[in-house]
Amino acid sequence: xxxxxxxxxxxxxxxxxxxxxxxxxxxxxxxxxxxxxxxxxxxxxxxxxxxxxxxxxxxxxxxxxxxxxxxxxxxxxxxxxxxxxxxxxxxxxxxxxxxxxxxxxxxxxxxxxxxxxxxxxxxxxxxxxxxxxxxxxxxxxxxxxxxxxxxxxxxxxxxxxxxxxxxxxxxxxxxxxxxxxxxxxxxxxxxxxxxxxxxxxxxxxxxxxxxxxxxxxxxxxxxxxxxxxxxxxxxxxxxxxxxxxxxxxxxxxxxxxxxxxxxxxxxxxxxxxxxxxxxxxxxxxxxxxxxxxxxxxxxxxxxxxxxxxxxxxxxxxxxxxxxxxxxxxxxxxxxxxxxxxxxxxxxxxxxxxxxxxxxxxxxxxxxxxxxxxxxxxxxxxxxxxxxxxxxxxxxxxxxxxxxxxxxxxxxxxxxxxxxxxxxxxxxxxxxxxxxxxxxxxxxxxxxxxxxxxxxxxxxxxxxxxxxxxxxxxxxxxx
Amino acid sequence: xxxxxxxxxxxxxxxxxxxxxxxxxxxxxxxxxxxxxxxxxxxxxxxxxxxxxxxxxxxxxxxxxxxxxxxxxxxxxxxxxxxxxxxxxxxxxxxxxxxxxxxxxxxxxxxxxxxxxxxxxxxxxxxxxxxxxxxxxxxxxxxxxxxxxxxxxxxxxxxxxxxxxxxxxxxxxxxxxxxxxxxxxxxxxxxxxxxxxxxxxxxxxxxxxxxxxxxxxxxxxxxxxxxxxxxxxxxxxxxxxxxxxxxxxxxxxxxxxxxxxxxxxxxxxxxxxxxxxxxxxxxxxxxxxxxxxxxxxxxxxxxxxxxxxxxxxxxxxxxxxxxxxxxxxxxxxxxxxxxxxxxxxxxxxxxxxxxxxxxxxxxxxxxxxxxxxxxxxxxxxxxxxxxxxxxxxxxxxxxxxxxxxxxxxxxxxxxxxxxxxxxxxxxxxxxxxxxxxxxxxxxxxxxxxxxxxxxxxxxxxxxxxxxxxxxxxxxxxx
Numbered sequence: 022x023x024x025x026x027x028x029x030x031x032x033x034x035x036x037x038x039x040x041x042x043x044x045x046x047x048x049x050x051x052x053x054x055x056x057x058x059x060x061x062x063x064x065x066x067x068x069x070x071x072x073x074x075x076x077x078x079x080x081x082x083x084x085x086x087x088x089x090x091x092x093x094x095x096x097x098x099x100x101x102x103x104x105x106x107x108x109x110x111x112x113x114x115x116x117x118x119x120x121x122x123x124x125x126x127x128x129x130x131x132x133x134x135x136x137x138x139x140x141x142x143x144x145x146x147x148x149x150x151x152x153x154x155x156x157x158x159x160x161x162x163x164x165x166x167x168x169x170x171x172x173x174x175x176x177x178x179x180x181x182x183x184x185x186x187x188x189x190x191x192x193x194x195x196x197x198x199x200x201x202x203x204x205x206x207x208x209x210x211x212x213x214x215x216x217x218x219x220x221x222x223x224x225x226x227x228x229x230x231x232x233x234x235x236x237x238x239x240x241x242x243x244x245x246x247x248x249x250x251x252x253x254x255x256x257x258x259x260x261x262x263x264x265x266x267x268x269x270x271x272x273x274x275x276x277x278x279x280x281x282x283x284x285x286x287x288x289x290x291x292x293x294x295x296x297x298x299x300x301x302x303x304x305x306x307x308x309x310x311x312x313x314x315x316x317x318x319x320x321x322x323x324x325x326x327x328x329x330x331x332x333x334x335x336x337x338x339x340x341x342x343x344x345x346x347x348x349x350x351x352x353x354x355x356x357x358x359x360x361x362x363x364x365x366x367x368x369x370x371x372x373x374x375x376x377x378x379x380x381x382x383x384x385x386x387x388x389x390x391x392x393x394x395x396x397x398x399x400x401x402x403x404x405x406x407x408x409x410x411x412x413x414x415x416x417x418x419x420x421x422x423x424x425x426x427x428x429x430x431x432x433x434x435x436x437x438x439x440x441x442x443x444x445x446x447x448x449x450x451x452x453x454x455x456x457x458x459x460x461x462x463x464x465x466x467x468x469x470x471x472x473x474x475x476x477x478x479x480x481x482x483x484x485x486x487x488x489x490x491x492x493x494x495x496x497x498x499x
Numbered sequence: 500x501x502x503x504x505x506x507x508x509x510x511x512x513x514x515x516x517x518x519x520x521x522x523x524x525x526x527x528x529x530x531x532x533x534x535x536x537x538x539x540x541x542x543x544x545x546x547x548x549x550x551x552x553x554x555x556x557x558x559x560x561x562x563x564x565x566x567x568x569x570x571x572x573x574x575x576x577x578x579x580x581x582x583x584x585x586x587x588x589x590x591x592x593x594x595x596x597x598x599x600x601x602x603x604x605x606x607x608x609x610x611x612x613x614x615x616x617x618x619x620x621x622x623x624x625x626x627x628x629x630x631x632x633x634x635x636x637x638x639x640x641x642x643x644x645x646x647x648x649x650x651x652x653x654x655x656x657x658x659x660x661x662x663x664x665x666x667x668x669x670x671x672x673x674x675x676x677x678x679x680x681x682x683x684x685x686x687x688x689x690x691x692x693x694x695x696x697x698x699x700x701x702x703x704x705x706x707x708x709x710x711x712x713x714x715x716x717x718x719x720x721x722x723x724x725x726x727x728x729x730x731x732x733x734x735x736x737x738x739x740x741x742x743x744x745x746x747x748x749x750x751x752x753x754x755x756x757x758x759x760x761x762x763x764x765x766x767x768x769x770x771x772x773x774x775x776x777x778x779x780x781x782x783x784x785x786x787x788x789x790x791x792x793x794x795x796x797x798x799x800x801x802x803x804x805x806x807x808x809x810x811x812x813x814x815x816x817x818x819x820x821x822x823x824x825x826x827x828x829x830x831x832x833x834x835x836x837x838x839x840x841x842x843x844x845x846x847x848x849x850x851x852x853x854x855x856x857x858x859x860x861x862x863x864x865x866x867x868x869x870x871x872x873x874x875x876x877x878x879x880x881x882x883x884x885x886x887x888x889x890x891x892x893x894x895x896x897x898x899x900x901x902x903x904x905x906x907x908x909x910x911x912x913x914x915x916x917x918x919x920x921x922x923x924x925x926x927x928x929x930x931x932x933x934x935x936x937x938x939x940x941x942x943x944x945x946x947x948x949x950x951x952x953x954x955x956x957x958x959x960x961x962x963x964x965x966x967x968x969x970x971x972x973x974x975x976x977x
Contacts, residue, residue, distance in 0.1 A: 051613070052574065053604050056567035058617060061632065064563045085542045089534035090568075090606075090637055090653050091590070096530065109597050112569070114606070116591040117652075118641030126531050128568075128592070128606075135529070139536060148828060154539065159568055159637065163596030174595075175568050350626060 027362070029296045034240040039169070041290060045299050045363045048169045048286075055167045055174030059283065062363060063170075065307035066286055067177065071157065073209040073304070074179060074281060077201045083153040083181065090159075091126040092135040100259035103133060106226025110162040112174075128161045133227065133252070133278055136182045137260040144264050144274055147186045151194070155181040170287030171244075171499050178282035184274045186266065188253070191275035192230075195251040196473070198279040199232045202247035210285065211302035211415040212236045212292045213422055214246050215445075217470025217494065222454055225278075229253035235469045235496075237422040238291035241443045243469050243496035246288055252276035287499075292418050299364025300386050302414050303407035310336055310343040310403060311360045312381075315353050315372035324376050328396065332369060332381060335400035341407070361386060366410045369399060387413045429483045435495065439464035443497040449478030449489025456484035457493075466495045505840070507774045512718040517647070519768060523777050523841045526647045526764075533645045533652030537761065540841060541648075543785030544764055545655065549635065551687040551782070552657060552759060555679045561631040561659065568637070569604040570613040578737035581611060584704025588640040590652075606639045611705065611730070611756055614660045615738040622742050622752055625664045629672070633659040648765030649722075649977050656760035662752045664744065666731070669753035670708075673729040674951070676757040677710045680725035688763065689780035689893040690714045690770045691900055692724050693923075695948025695972065700932055703756075707731035713947045713974075715900040716769035719921045721947045721974035724766055730754035765977075770896050777842025778864050780892050781885035788814055788821040788881060789838045790859075793831045793850035802854050806874065810847060810859060813878035819885070839864060844888045847877060865891045907961045913973065917942035921975040927956030927967025934962035935971075944973045 027044070028036040042048055047063035050056070059067065075085075091114060098104045111127040129135065136154075143149060157179045164174045181198060185191040199216055206214045214234035224231040228250040236246050257263070257273035266272050293300040303309050312329045316322040329345050336343040346356050353370070360368055370382040370391075381399050383392045387410050394402070425444030429435035438446050443466065450456060450468070461467055471491045478489035505522070506514040520526055525541035528534070537545065553563075569592060576582045589605040607613065614632075621627060639653045659676060663669040677694055684692045692712035702709040706728040714722050735741070735751035744750050771778040781787050790810055792803040807823050814821040824834050831848070838846055848860040848869075859877050861870045865888050872880070903922030907913035916924050921944065928934060928946070939945055949969045956970035 049617075051567035051570070052616065053567060053569045053571060056569060057565075058567065059565035061562035061564055064565055067565075068563060084539035085546060086539055087537040087542055087545075087655065089529035089531060089536065090639065091531045091534060092529070093531060111595075112592045112604075113594040114590045115593045116603075117589075118643065119587050125594075126590075138530065161568065165596065177565065 027296065027298065030239055030294070037294075037296075038287075038291060041294055041298050041362070042169045047290070047299075050167070050169070055164045057167075057169055057173040057175065059177075062307060063286060066289065066301065066305050067283055069305045069307075070205070070210070070281075070285065071179075073205045074201070075157075077205065078155050078179075078181070081197060081201065083155050086154045086156050087158065088132050088135050088139065088156060090129055092129065092138075093124050094127050095124065096134045096138055097127055099134065100227050100256060102255075103227035103259075107131065107162070110164075112161050112163055129158075130160055130162045131278075131280070132156065132158075132160075132180055132182065133256055134260075137256040137262060137276070140184055140274070141260055141262045144184060144262055147264055147266050150184055150186040150264060150274065151190065152184040153194075154183065155179055168287070170290070171284055176283050178280050181277070181279045183277045184257075184262070185276070186264065186272070186274065188275050191277050192251050195230070195232060195249045195277045195279070198277070199234065199247075199249040202249065202279070202281055203234050205281070206234055206236065206246050206285070207415065209302070209304045210289050210292075211304070211411055211418065212246065212285075212288055213415060213419040215470065215494070216473060218473050219248075220457060220468045220471060220493070222457055223468060225250045227252060227255050229255065232473065233470055236288055236292060237425060237445060237496070238288070238499070239294065239421070240291070241425050243443075243445065243498040244284075244288045244291065245469070245498065246285055247279070247281040249279035250277060252278060293414050294364075297358075298362030300414060301364035301366060303366045303411045306364065306366055307342065308344045308363075308365050309341050309407055310367045310369060311365045312343065312345045312369045312371060313353055313356050313360075314345065314347055315370055321373045325371050325373060328376050328381070329371050332371070332396060332399060336403055339400065339404060341403055367403070367406060385410055387417075429495070432483050435460065435483050436464055439466040439495060439497060445469070445494050445496050447492060447494040448483040449480040450491045450493035451482035451485055451487040452490040453482075453485070453487075456482055459484055460495060464497070466497045468493045469496050469498060470494050505774065505776065508717055508772070515772075515774075516765075516769060519772055519776050519840070520647045525768070525777075528645070528647070533642045535645075535647055535651040535653065537655075540785060541764055544767065544779065544783050545761055547783040547785075548683070548688070548759075548763065549657075551683045552679070553635075555683065556633050556657075556659070559675060559679065561633050564632045564634050565636065566610050566613050566617065566634060568607055570607065570616075571602050572605050573602065574612045574616055575605055577612065578705050578734060580733075581705035581737075585609065585640070588642075590639050590641055607636075608638055608640045609756075609758070610634065610636075610638075610658055610660065611734055612738075615734040615740060615754070618662055618752070619738055619740045622662060622740055625742055625744050628662055628664045628742060628752065629668065630662040631672075632661065633657055646765070648761055648768070654761050656758050659755070659757045661755045662735075662740070663754070664742065664750070664752065666753050669731075669755050670729050673708070673710060673727045673755045673757070676755070677712065677725075677727040680727065680757070680759055681712050683759070684712055684714065684724050684763070685893065687780070687782045688767050688770075689782070689889055689896065690724065690763075690766055691893060691897040693948065693972070694951060696951050697726075698935060698946045698949060698971070700935055701946060703728045705730060705733050707733065710951065711948055713972075714766055714770060715903060715923060715974070716766070716977070717772065717899070718769070719903050721921075721923065721976040722762075722766045722769065723947070723976065724763055725757070725759040727757035728755060730756060771842075771892050775836075776840030778892060779842035779844060781844045781889045784842065784844055785820065786822045786841075786843050787819050787885055788845045788847060789843045790821065790823045790847045790849060791831055791834050791838070792823065792825055793848055799851045803849050803851060806854050806859070807849050810849070810874060810877060814881055817878065817882060819881055845881070845884060863888055865895075907973070908958075910961050913938065913961050914942055917944040917973060917975060923947070923972050923974050925970060925972040926961040927958040928969045928971035929960035929963055929965040930968040931960075931963070931965075934960055937962055938973060942975070944975045946971045947974050947976060948972050
């Protein structure tokens, strides 16, 4: 751990973010531009996110599959909006096995093209539907300005791709998976999110509707935390995926796709972190409880570690992830700072006097006074302590978002508000892209979402004053 | 499912393999040459393999990480043997984001280069060691002759990469992970394997020693099922990874790497499959028990499904993976064949007479007479039935291997044996690569392994008659 002070969030949020990611051992830059190395502490968080999502995918009837990393450039070109959106970002393989390829291959930026080109062979009858498939993989979108987790050329994600026999069923699926994302974000990552629908301009290339969950980071900028797309019949038509319905007539299949990525590790960091470093929600924390033994003599070391191991065994038995930091080369104070930086929810200290008193000292990453607890109580009560911290983090973030959500009544208020320190600004919008672009041009903010079901915004467009048709929520965003 | 008969193993093993993989819904070819689509039934098997390995990696102190897919070609070139081995097989990215790259990037064929180039920054002192890291990822090695699972350009695997302060510790790690592989292969995949050491010619490019576990497939050809490499200080020297030891002196770090891939799904298919299709070991089977309801009238359907659901709930409660095949468009006989093809270990049939008698009929994929069981007994006894099938599959394969393992006493016996129908042939070898190559030239067989610890082969080289220095085991292999 570097010895110099972490930049504070208030003086330089981007610098704080970069330093926390590096010093906490979450990730670092790879050698090729835009690439990222996910370090053990960061990857372990990703594994917990994966498990939380995958369990829910399976509970909602989905199966995992794997489609190829590479496919011909020509395949991407079949869906017009899709290629327009992704062609500028793809990496192209021109040589393989020592020879120039006859046709260049692209590295997947997303897999609709290769999957729908295959679904053509898997779908003949309504009896073959629905297909409810997901894959865990890496994708690559060329990026010149990279930020660890938030924007890297290669990232890890899951992408669900489903096919249905009716529009209604596909739309239900789209919203079902959005709800899975909301639940994982809020219940596991403790990141409060607002679900909504994207404006046409912000839709996924090729989608009829894109739904999103949006969080608010500690610098009052929004983060898109997961998206679920209703693709209509666009991809079925582009890749000629037809099925015979119950009446024996041919129809194009209806599609959804939905993705959640390592970007959300950045979201967790920026939602919960403070000036001392990460604060990890217990559900995700690779280490939930760290035990720091405090001793001077070898004799003290022996008795202190005996108690530490007893506590560790007890907590492990209760399925709590616990670690003893028994490194001799560092003082306790150094260890305290390091584990705070890494965001471990609970620290237990055990010194010679604690051994005598049959107790441990507990400090939680969410603050408050240190507590002295009998060893047995520390073990039996720990699950409850972790639950409480999980709830505190969620509530803290939710209060923060509520404090930074505003109503825009006119354009000046909106512009000044977004320029000052962003947050969410909601107000009526006429639905015209010209007004949407005007706000972005003047404030760098974008429409983050509209209500899932269109509703009367109850007023005139805050930009142009014409009749409002949508209630839009604006923010500067990552 | 195609209606025509599956080729038998004895008439055309390769055709049998291809058809089983496709018809059982395990995998199919992707659009770009050499790529593979892993279908739900195949991917679910991979997920069970992943869990079995990953749990053991963590139990032996390893953590997961993720390194970039792409790295500069120049990085690969730093270890001389390594680049010689892999450069001919790499795919090269020359364009990204609409522009030609200044330096071409390679898609990882394996990650020693990018990882050791990073370990340089992570290792300064003996206190930083060992690093015990693993990653789950895709890799790509250009292949023109592809076979699903067994040989595809892109495949999925895990690659462990560890760094140590002493040669002894690294060698222990190499063998520890070989043992993890053996345990997973035998206990979970029910594939009996022989652990051994590769001849210098068959080593991983850049390794000091390569260890392997080798299985024997039903066509009497060997399959390398997993490898663990002791890399010595080769990569530390190539990428300049030095640490200060306890005496403050600089030393190069010692390395291991080890990998296990989707190839082993092919190994499971070829070890256990029979003329009716797959036979999946219960530990890996996505569906362990399929319940086929048998009925004619709607009334029968109702009462039969009621019992089927009761059995399903009971088995699910016992953590058994169970599915009811209640498709109306197929007859029971069709369903029986399909689930046999897919390798489901146990089939339960429930008809109107069974409902009356409070029983089900059980058939196992490993054969024997059908059994009538009271519903309660079917539920309470199922874990035992699955254990028995797991053991039967392992024992069957082990007997098969033992029946096809021979002693080579002279060159003619070896050559004729390997040409006739392969199997394993063991005998003394002088250690000279010329003799090794001669056997391969005449029989297409290779040395699959030598004993882990070199031992006196007790005779003269079966090829040249000079003094034997190693006991070699030969086979034709995948």
